[in-house]
Amino acid sequence: MSDCAISTDGLRKSYRGVRRRVAVDGLDLRVPVGGVHGFLGPNGSGKTTTIRMLLGLIRPDDGEIRIFGHEVPAALPDVIARVGAIVESPKFFPNFTGRQNLELLASAIGTKRRRVSKVLAETGLADRAGDRFATYSLGMKQRLAIAATLLKEPDLLIFDEPTNGLDPAGIHEIRTTMRRLADEGRTVLVSSHILAEVEQIADTVSIIGRGRLIASGSVAEIIGDRAESVRVVLRPDEGESAKGVLTAAGLTVRLDHGDLLVDGATDPADVNRLLAEQGLYARELGGVRVGLESVFLELTHDAELGRTRRRDRRHGTGDEAA
Numbered sequence: 001m002s003d004c005a006i007s008t009d010g011l012r013k014s015y016r017g018v019r020r021r022v023a024v025d026g027l028d029l030r031v032p033v034g035g036v037h038g039f040l041g042p043n044g045s046g047k048t049t050t051i052r053m054l055l056g057l058i059r060p061d062d063g064e065i066r067i068f069g070h071e072v073p074a075a076l077p078d079v080i081a082r083v084g085a086i087v088e089s090p091k092f093f094p095n096f097t098g099r100q101n102l103e104l105l106a107s108a109i110g111t112k113r114r115r116v117s118k119v120l121a122e123t124g125l126a127d128r129a130g131d132r133f134a135t136y137s138l139g140m141k142q143r144l145a146i147a148a149t150l151l152k153e154p155d156l157l158i159f160d161e162p163t164n165g166l167d168p169a170g171i172h173e174i175r176t177t178m179r180r181l182a183d184e185g186r187t188v189l190v191s192s193h194i195l196a197e198v199e200q201i202a203d204t205v206s207i208i209g210r211g212r213l214i215a216s217g218s219v220a221e222i223i224g225d226r227a228e229s230v231r232v233v234l235r236p237d238e239g240e241s242a243k244g245v246l247t248a249a250g251l252t253v254r255l256d257h258g259d260l261l262v263d264g265a266t267d268p269a270d271v272n273r274l275l276a277e278q279g280l281y282a283r284e285l286g287g288v289r290v291g292l293e294s295v296f297l298e299l300t301h302d303a304e305l306g307r308t309r310r311r312d313r314r315h316g317t318g319d320e321a322a
């Protein structure tokens with residue numbers, strides 16, 4: 001697995017409370033060396049728990065983690081110097097300037113002071129380095145946090161929802177910074193539930209749901225043959241019967257805001273013919289590109305559905321034919 005910056009196999013973690021809660025449920029993750037890897041999943045799907053295990057902050061119940069081939073947590077001391085992470089908002093002194101805050105940190109971790117100017121430049125903060133931290137925008141505060149993780153020259157950067165709470169300009173700044181860090185040869189793992197945002201900068205992604213891997217690969221691979229769908233606009237009362245006709249013809253059909261979306265590389269003319277044969281006439285019909293966001297919703301919805309069906313079968317309450 002030496003071509004992986006991070007790999008996990010069968011990673012598991014439950015939290016004990018009133019009830020046992022499975023947060024990570026046999027996760028197999030592969031993060032290639034170099035580039036931005038989006039670690040995506042809905043709220044509560046286990047992203048933060050996974051990241052905390054990668055950093056040795058909590059212990060897995062089971063499974064294996066390797067970072068640059070080193071087993072974690074056992075060999076964490078051998079590799080932690082190569083890893084920089086932001087998992088929570090780091091604390092800085094509000095009345096110190098950005099530069100003073102970084103200089104303090106640099107001396108605490110034994111890094112040369114001249115590195116401070118370099119990381120300020122790398123995160124686009126050189127111009128504001130002499131201003132007090134308290135006067136920084138949220139995006140600048142987050143970039144100072146990134147600058148702090150760069151002090152020890154890490155090969156791998158791990159960011160847990162780094163754009164949380166930022167406005168569009170702040171999101172853009174962080175996104176540009178992450179892209180630049182990866183273009184300089186580092187590996188950046190960034191978790192998010194905002195998929196459209198990660199889609200723009202990620203080279204590869206892993207999508208998780210309920211603590212399990214649902215899909216991984218390049219954005220293009222995951223979108224795959226869903227890249228083209230056919231949108232069909234009908235009279236509102238015809239949606240269900242049209243869906244029945246197309247599904248019976250073997251097509252995958254979803255209702256989307258009252259319209260039908262026919263997934264897969266389907267020729268709009270075939271859809272038109274199938275409907276017309278049954279006396280259903282489309283008001284509009286055309287190809288649409290599908291983004292990662294809708295694929296993600298579909299995948300996590302399918303995973304959830306599979307889980308419900310398995311549970312129903314166990315309890316004997318489900319539709320056995322399903």
Ligand SMILES: Nc1ncnc2c1ncn2[C@@H]1O[C@H](COP(=O)(O)OP(=O)(O)OP(=O)(O)O)[C@@H](O)[C@H]1O
Nearest residue numbers: 015021023041042043044045046047048049050193
């Ligand atoms: N310290 C804890 N004690 C008990 N349950 C926890 C704890 N931390 C997380 N959980 C639960 O574990 C599950 C996974 O949570 P986690 O924070 O890892 O997900 P996440 O994907 O990072 O979510 P978000 O996008 O909301 O940050 C959730 O059901 C959450 O409620």
